[in-house]
Amino acid sequence: MASVTLKNIKKNYTKDVTVIKGVNLDIQDGEFVVFVGPSGCGKSTMLRMIAGLEDITDGELYIGDTLANDVHASKRGIAMVFQSYALYPHMTVAQNMGFALKLAGTPKAEIDERVNKAADILQITHLLERKPKALSGGQRQRVAIGRAIVREPKVFLFDEPLSNLDASLRLNMRVELSKLHQDLKTTMIYVTHDQVEAMTLADRIVVFNAGIIQQVGTPLEMYENPSNLFVAGFLGSPKMNLLEAQLVGVEQGAAVMRLPKGITVRSAVDASRGKVGDKVTLGIRPEHIQLADPQDANGIPARVDLIEHLGDIVLAYIEIPGINEIICIKLPGHMTGLKYGDSVRIAFPEKNVLLFDAEGLAFKRTI
Amino acid sequence: MSVTSRPAHYGFAEHWLPRLVLAPSFLLVLVFLYGFIAWNGALSFTASRLLPNYEWVGLAQYEALFASERWWVAVHNLFIFGVLFIGGAMAVGIVLAILLDQKIRLEGALRTIYLYPLALSFIVTGTAWGWMLNPGLGLEKLMHDWGYAGFSFDWLVNPDRSIYTIVIAGIWQSSGFVMALFLAGLRGIDDSIIKAAQIDGASLPRIYWRIILPAMRPVFFSTLMILAHIAIKSFDLVMALTGGGPGFSSDLPATFMYQMAFTRGQMGLGAASAMMMLVTVSAVVVPYLYSELRRSRHV
């Protein structure tokens, strides 16, 4: 087991094409860290650099206390699970799992023992003599994980391991991966573009975009306090509602914004570095918008555009006259009375409204 | 590349091994294909006859080549052979492919039959057709036996017709190949396009003419390329069927080159004719390869 430390890591493919622009990160021993971001953001490149499958153009990579930049991939004490599983098609499951040990000259008895132990953990003992072709997607995934476990690595690397599975299997495997991490307590680095996987699996999430780290934190921290617009928009489903507004008042521990048509909204943030008249973006998550009493003069008048019943919840898409963005509201599942064209009044609770400056950076929340 | 810039994640061996492994083949090809092209080019500017002789004569061999009646017969023959052979093999092959594509019982067996000539050497093909087309005991006698007493077929020994016998045998040998490529192409077409056209009310011939054949353009061009390449290099079939004769009436550039370089002691002239063949092939192949490589890079 080991920590992983990235110091100012950079990656250029050619002189002009830079995919990683200086990444600093400390991953603790035993931590489950998820790299998340849209495709092409550099998260997979980062993982392959840690694995030793890509060069590190500049910066230092430590695995444990060892500078690993020039250590061969197979000597870094890591194991990797690939998106396509990358099982050797001509070998049985047992041979697949034991291949690394065999190459390392491990005695046969020990290989068998370690393969059996891993197979036991993953409940694939009955598949050991089969070839990958005869396995289902979920079974292949287990074998790929088993192959990693057998090596008893210091760090596990996962490259979008669940994206080839169907939805229900993905859920199962997610739970199992969590359990596996609890049992093994090994450092794990996991790359995904799926924010649900990130939220559910991670001790800490690292959000990448355009080759730099946008924010690092626990899932809840990230959800509650996104440090910029990108993170705010990326985490959460449905997405956070983002509305353009103008800063009209900076108070002690709060800010006042004006939306078009003279609607004013308050936000519990410290906006002292902004000034009145600045363009800002306000953000509010769908579950935080409230339906106000139709008679309440403080409610913002709006009209229902579309209703989606998901059973446990209702998603209402509403339009405020004068505002371009359609606003999404998440309501409890029993509120089935709303329908297309209904007039409603909504309220943005002050404590739930986030605020971002013109550069997209968040103002610090005061609650 | 210097050692310092080798990818750090490759070991020393992993950096150099791929180059080392490719090197022998690369050198062989560099020396024995490209080097020899240059060498042959040099020979074509010399007065070499029976033995190489590096006395520089400039373009004299090319002038001699272009003044040679025999060369122009060969070029003319290549033109006739090329057009008829490519056109014939294409037509027969495409028709067979379309017919075979109609959910035919026994398709496998028929395909096997159409394709087996390709496994044969052109020498075998030439020998067989030489026997069948020979005046006297071959086709001619068969027709006489069947009651066509006046039938006469002397193409093999008629200087004005001999090149056509090569066309006949060539088409027989290569049309199955066209069939196989086109059949594979037809099978690769998305069925839903055809279904959609049927729903739109298009008739079967119309679907083939307007939808399927246009979709086969890439197959068409690569087949055309290969046939053109076969035509330009044709040598064996001529040697086995007519030996270039009667006289030199069925010579092709490839047989011309061989005769000049190896039996008539006109090495410089042979080298010049080989260069002309290379130029012709390059004119066809280079644009094709260029577009293929570009396409595969984009995919």
Added chain:
Amino acid sequence: MSKPWRGVLYAVLLIAALYYLLPLYVMLSTSLKTMDEIRAGNLLSLPGAISFDAWHKAWGTACTGIECSGLSGYFWNSVRMVIPAVLISTALGALNGYVLSKWRFRGSELAFAMLLFGLYIPFQVLLLPMAQTLGWFGLARSMAGLVFVHVVCGIAGTTLFFRNFYVGIPDELIKAARLDGAGFWRIFLRIVLPMSLPILMVTLIWQFTQIWNDFLFGLVFSSGESQPITVGLNNLANTSTSVKEYNVNMAAALIAALPTIAVYVLAGKYFVRGLAAGAVKG
């Protein structure tokens, strides 16, 4: 399609089949006749009494120029030539394809493009320099020289076959093997090669057919002791004796054709795949 049209369709296809089969039938029936029978009958007539004399003569005593010992010597020459030439060119092609698909380096694409053009070079431009060079190395008109020429001219094709096949093997498999501690050779021998059976078959069959059927190189680069069967057959069929023995010629042609036909019949699937792979070059 209506019933009568389907009838026409089958008729056309069957006539085409007869057209392709006709020369084979003529060869076979002629080779089993005596010369008297050939003169008496016609192309299509069946042999009256089956006679293997022509086959015996073609194999053992027919004249191929001055010598009159049939094709047997040429046949074994071809066997001795084809085995090393096929094995070496296939092995080199596999290695090259592996490097060009899985271990690309700066310049490797250029090397590939050069190889690719090599497929199309008319071999006539190589004949004169090659003859000279083989002479310098004492390989002129020798079996070794002939094998060498076939290897050099075969590399481009075999490399292309393997390269295009290996491009289809996921790179992640190679990465996984690297993480497992396998290097260049072990990945090739333990991972890539065991997956190569189909393309290995295709390449072996393709090369076998090409080299067995070659005539040009055999004619130019060999003599007497080392000539392959195609040259022997051509000599036999075009030897100007007073009477052409067509039955012997046809038996000889069939002897020359048997190995490739056998391969075609036994492994036709791979043969067709080779055609397709060879056709879609690039």
